[in-house]
Amino acid sequence: MTAYVEPSFERDTNYIDDRITKDSPTWPVEPGRYRLVVSRACPWASRLTTVRRLLGLEDAISLGVCGPTHDADSWTFDLDPGGLDPVLKMPRLKDAFENRQPGYPRGITVPALVDLPTRSVVTNDFPQMDIDLIEQWDAFHRDGAPDLYPQALRAEMDPVMKRIYTEVNNGVYRCGFAGEQPAYDAAYDRLFTALDWLEERLTDRRYLVGDHITLADVRLFTTLVRFDPVYHGHFKCNRAKLIEFPALWAYARDLFQTPGFGDTVDFEQIKRHYYVVHSDINPTGIVPKGPDLSGWMTPHGRESLGGSAFGDGTAPGAIAEGERVDPADNPAVGPDGVLHRSN
Structure with a gap:
């Protein structure tokens, strides 16, 4: 008997939607809790x-x-x-x-x-x-923490983040879990339409919205950093690799080299998750050795577009020893948890 496969992917968004808030009688903001x-x-x-x-x-x-x-x-x-x-x-x-x-x-x-x-x-x-x-x-928040969701930029940020979620963050899954050719074809076209839009948007601006990193950049980065190791091959998002988009690849490297981004990335755990857990897509469970990750710490040249990562704020401090990524899983990270530029 052949298992039934949904023709197109729909994410289950039925989460526990309680919130931790300043005024909540049940789940108040409380450090250490x-x-x-x-x-x-x-x-x-x-x-x-x-x-x-x-x-x-x-x-x-x-x-x-x-x-x-x-x-x-x-x-x-x-x-x-x-x-x-x-x-x-x-x-x-x-x-x-x-x-x-x-x-x-x-x-x-x-x-x-x-x-x-x-x-x-x-x-x-x-x-x-x-x-x-x-x-x-x-x-x-620490002293010098960036304003990741500035009030003055929200009218611009919100539709940008919505498109990133529906077309890119979720778009790669729509490709990977499509159960029929027409559903895959449509998902593929939607994804690369959005990536082309982002490539154009980021050609002459350093960050997605404003002149320093915001939540929009965080939400896009987590998909971009997984694109070549996983989504391009495993999810059949293969019109082009990230490294073949000049602006997006430089933008992704710019963020990766910013404390808080690349120093939290574990490439081996990313690959192991997708290639092992998704046995319906990859029944052998073989985890690919590639791609070559050495380019992530190469110069990106985005400084010429102006702006700065943290605006009037500062970079976060050192990562606590117990939270550091294993250097074996991210060649850009040293034993001290700090990103080191390629020679």
Whole structure:
């Protein structure tokens, strides 16, 4: 019997949409109370990892990191000693969802914010979570933290971010999980129409909106950094590689070399997740050795377009030792967790 395959991909967005806010009687902003659970493989989780680092929220919200692979049941803490998250003392993220709702019926997803006193999930609603880190946790931002969602730019930012989400972030999945040729063809055309638009937009401006990095750049970067290692081949997004888009490739390198972006990227975990977990697309489970990653730290030349990464702010400080990416998984990262330019 042949398994039924959906002709076109539709993302399940039925998340736990509770929020941690300043005035919430249930989930108030409270440093030390919550743990952000991510996987470095997941682009949606990477958004939160980057925003947390850029804003300097490491002391306010702790970080739990799941391994890059999971089964149909849950993400697991297999990177930690004994396979247990050292703070939550649980082997699977599913346990935190079950603590919130026994028999939890929906997907176990990262990123998730977990309440430490009850060891239960508060929210996995990633589209709202990064905005709340910006707006609700501002009392705990580091000195010099950038304004990632400026009020004066929101009228321009919001439609840009919406198009990035629907056409690029989700567009690569629409290609990869298409179950019929017409659905794939349509998804492919939509994706590259959007990438062509971004290539043109970024030809004469350094950042997507304004003259310093914003949340729009964070949300686009997490897809761009996965494009050549995963989406180009695995998801059949193969009209062109990222390195074949002059402006987009230079823009991506500019962001990658900015503290908070490239120093949180784990290329090996990214590849292992997609090529191992998606057994319907890659039944052999073979993880490709490529692509060559040496170009990520080469000069990008974007300084000539003006602007600066952090505007009137400053770069985040050093990454805590326990949160550093393994240099074996990102050749641009040194043992100290700092990005080092290619020779």
